[in-house]
Amino acid sequence: MKTLRVNMDRLEAKWESVLPEYERLGGRALIAKILLTEVPPQCEPLGPNNKLIFAPGLLGGTSLSSSGRLSIGGKSPLTGGVKEANCGGNGSSDLARLGVKALVVEGQPADEKLYQLCISGTGVELLPADEWRGLGTYATAAKAQERWGADCTVISIGQAGEFLMSAAGVVCTGHGEQNSRVAARGGLGALMGSKGLKAVVLNSSGADALPLADPELFRVSARRFAKELVESPKTGRKGAMHTYGTSAIVAAVNEMGAFPTRNFSEGSFETAENLYGQRLREITLERGGKVGTTCMAGCVIACCNVFVDENGKPVVSTLQYETIGLLGSNLGIGTLDEIAHLNRLCNDFGLDSIEAGASLGVAAEAGLARFGDKDSFVSLLEEITEGSVLGRVLGQGAAVTGRVLGVSRVPVAKGQAMPAYDPRALKGNGVTYAASPMGADHTAGNAFGARREVNPLGTEGQRELSLKLQLGAAMLDSTGLCLFARPPVYGDSQLMVDLINGRFGWGWSVADLEEFKKTVLKMELGFNEKAGLTLADARMPEYMTREPLPPHDTVFDVPEAELDAVFSAL
Ligand code: SF4
Numbered sequence: 001m002k003t004l005r006v007n008m009d010r011l012e013a014k015w016e017s018v019l020p021e022y023e024r025l026g027g028r029a030l031i032a033k034i035l036l037t038e039v040p041p042q043c044e045p046l047g048p049n050n051k052l053i054f055a056p057g058l059l060g061g062t063s064l065s066s067s068g069r070l071s072i073g074g075k076s077p078l079t080g081g082v083k084e085a086n087c088g089g090n091g092s093s094d095l096a097r098l099g100v101k102a103l104v105v106e107g108q109p110a111d112e113k114l115y116q117l118c119i120s121g122t123g124v125e126l127l128p129a130d131e132w133r134g135l136g137t138y139a140t141a142a143k144a145q146e147r148w149g150a151d152c153t154v155i156s157i158g159q160a161g162e163f164l165m166s167a168a169g170v171v172c173t174g175h176g177e178q179n180s181r182v183a184a185r186g187g188l189g190a191l192m193g194s195k196g197l198k199a200v201v202l203n204s205s206g207a208d209a210l211p212l213a214d215p216e217l218f219r220v221s222a223r224r225f226a227k228e229l230v231e232s233p234k235t236g237r238k239g240a241m242h243t244y245g246t247s248a249i250v251a252a253v254n255e256m257g258a259f260p261t262r263n264f265s266e267g268s269f270e271t272a273e274n275l276y277g278q279r280l281r282e283i284t285l286e287r288g289g290k291v292g293t294t295c296m297a298g299c300v301i302a303c304c305n306v307f308v309d310e311n312g313k314p315v316v317s318t319l320q321y322e323t324i325g326l327l328g329s330n331l332g333i334g335t336l337d338e339i340a341h342l343n344r345l346c347n348d349f350g351l352d353s354i355e356a357g358a359s360l361g362v363a364a365e366a367g368l369a370r371f372g373d374k375d376s377f378v379s380l381l382e383e384i385t386e387g388s389v390l391g392r393v394l395g396q397g398a399a400v401t402g403r404v405l406g407v408s409r410v411p412v413a414k415g416q417a418m419p420a421y422d423p424r425a426l427k428g429n430g431v432t433y434a435a436s437p438m439g440a441d442h443t444a445g446n447a448f449g450a451r452r453e454v455n456p457l458g459t460e461g462q463r464e465l466s467l468k469l470q471l472g473a474a475m476l477d478s479t480g481l482c483l484f485a486r487p488p489v490y491g492d493s494q495l496m497v498d499l500i501n502g503r504f505g506w507g508w509s510v511a512d513l514e515e516f517k518k519t520v521l522k523m524e525l526g527f528n529e530k531a532g533l534t535l536a537d538a539r540m541p542e543y544m545t546r547e548p549l550p551p552h553d554t555v556f557d558v559p560e561a562e563l564d565a566v567f568s569a570l
Helices: 025-036 091-097 135-147 187-195 215-231 240-255 275-286 321-325 338-349 353-363 376-388 391-395 398-405 428-434 463-480 494-505 512-529 542-547 560-564
Strands: 001-008 012-017 050-058 070-075 080-087 100-106 115-120 123-127 153-156 169-170 181-183 197-203 292-293 304-308 314-316
Touching: 001 123, 012 123, 025 050, 025 070, 025 080, 025 100, 025 463, 025 512, 050 091, 050 187, 070 091, 070 181, 070 187, 080 169, 080 187, 080 512, 091 100, 091 153, 091 197, 100 115, 115 135, 135 153, 135 197, 135 338, 169 187, 187 353, 215 494, 240 275, 240 292, 240 321, 275 292, 275 304, 275 338, 314 338, 321 338, 321 353, 338 353, 338 376, 353 376, 353 391, 353 398, 376 391, 391 398, 428 463, 428 560, 463 494, 463 512, 463 560, 494 512
Parallel strands: 001 100, 115 197
Antiparallel strands: 001 012, 050 070, 050 100, 070 080, 080 181, 115 123, 153 169, 153 197, 169 181, 292 304, 304 314
16 A cells, blocks of 8 residues: 655645555554654644645455544644544545555645545546535535546535634545535544645545455454444344434433533433434334445444435435534434434535534524524524634634633533533543543543443543543544444454454554554654643533533532543553
C-alpha cells in the first residue's frame, strides 16, 4: 500500500512509499502518528499547515465483518487538539482496495475554489467542483455519481463545511440506501472545506483483493469472529442491535436518568417511550421502511435502518441513538418523525447532529427557539445553511453559541459537545469526556455497556474503567472495526492478534497488542500537550459539578485528582 499525498497549493497528487514508521499503523493510530510527525501542533487548524488525513484501519478492505470504518483526522478546529472521527460506509474498503494506506491532503488552493478528488484503478484526478458550491451532501453525492457512476463512493461536505463551521462533519455514502454515514465529530468538515475539497470520489471496481500473509489463519479467525457476533445475544439476529439498532438503548439510558433533556437540564424525558427502539422498528416496518440493514458490505450485525415518512418515502438512513438524544429529548422533541426531519437537514448541510443538537439546545435556553417546537429549530438550522451571522455562531458549536448568547449551561468538554449520556448519571462517561484526547466523545470510551460492572452514579472505579475503555476504543479505531463488533475481541485479545498476524504476518503477541493500544493514546496525548492543552482542559463544565440532575439529583463529583490520574498507568 502507498501514501497518496494531495497538495492543494499546487493542485497535484502523488504516490509515495509508506514511511517505515507508519507501516504498522492504521486508522486512528496512523492519523496520530502523521499529526505528530508532520503537523506543527500549534498550527491554525483551518490554515495551510494543518493536514486532512483519511486512513482505513489495519483490517480495512478485507472480508472481516464490520471492519470498514474509515478514519478521518487532523488538528481539530473545535477542540484545538488531535481529532479522529470515523464513519461506516464504503470509503475505507474502497481506499484500501485502491492501495491507499493514507490519503493526506495538504496546503490550500490559492484561487479559493472548490475541487473534487477522484481516485480509481485508472488514476487520480483533481478537478474543479466550484459548480457544486452551496450544494448539500445529498445533491453533491448525486452529482458525483452521475458523473463517475452510481457505484462510486462519495465523501463530501455540505454548506457547513464550506462555511468552515466547527460543527461540520464529513459525510460518506454507504452500502445500499445508507447514503449518509458521517465522520461527525471535531469539525473535520471545516478542515476539508479549508482545503477547498468539496468531495472525494472513489471507484474501486476491478481492484484486486488485498493480500493476506497467512490466508488460513486470517480466514479461520475471521470466521470465528463472525460466528461469535452472530451467536451473541447482543449482536446476533435476535439481539437488540440487529432488531432495534442503536435506538435499542433509549429506554435504558432514560431509565438510568442520563438521557439529555432540554439542554441537559434533566436526565429523563417524559415522552421517551415514543422514541424507544421498539417504536422506531414498528413505525419503520408499518410504513415500508427497512430495519436490520448494513452500512458496509459484509457486516453480520446489520444494525441500520431506513426511516421513512408516512408515505413510505425515505427520510434518513440511519436514525441513530445519539441523534435521537441530541435532536430529540435535548430539544424537548418527542416524535421520531420530527427528529428524522432535523436529522436529514443536518446530514444534508453536513453538520454533526450531536454538536448541532447541543448548539440548538443552548440557543433554546437563550430564548431563540422553543423546546418542543420543531419548526423553531428548523428555522435555526436554515440560518446555518444560509450562513447568516446567527447561523455562523450556531455552526461554530455549543461552546461558541453559549459564549455569544450568554448561556452558562453549555454541555461541552474540551470545547466539544457531549453525546447523549449526561455524565452526572453515567460518571464513567464524564471521565472519558474530560480526559480523552478527543474531548467529549462517546466513541472514545463509553461506560454505558459497563453499567453493571461499575455503579454509574458512584465515583469509585470510574477512572480505571475509563482508561480500559479508551484503550479498547483506540484498538478498534485503529483496526477499522465498528464499536458494535467489539464483543469477540474484547473478551479474546488473541483473536485480534490472529487477525492482524493473518493479514500482515507481523508475529504479534497479546503483549504487542496491549502496547499498541497504549502507544495510540500516548501519541494523541503528546500532540495535545504540544498543541497547548493541559490538565486544566480535562474538566467537566462547572455547572455539572454543582447543579443536580433530576431524577437522581446527582452532580458530577469524580475528584479532579482522579481526572488528572487517568493516564498515569500508561
Ligand atoms: S454494526 Fe451497524 S454501524 Fe457497525 S458496521 Fe455493522 S451496520 Fe455498520
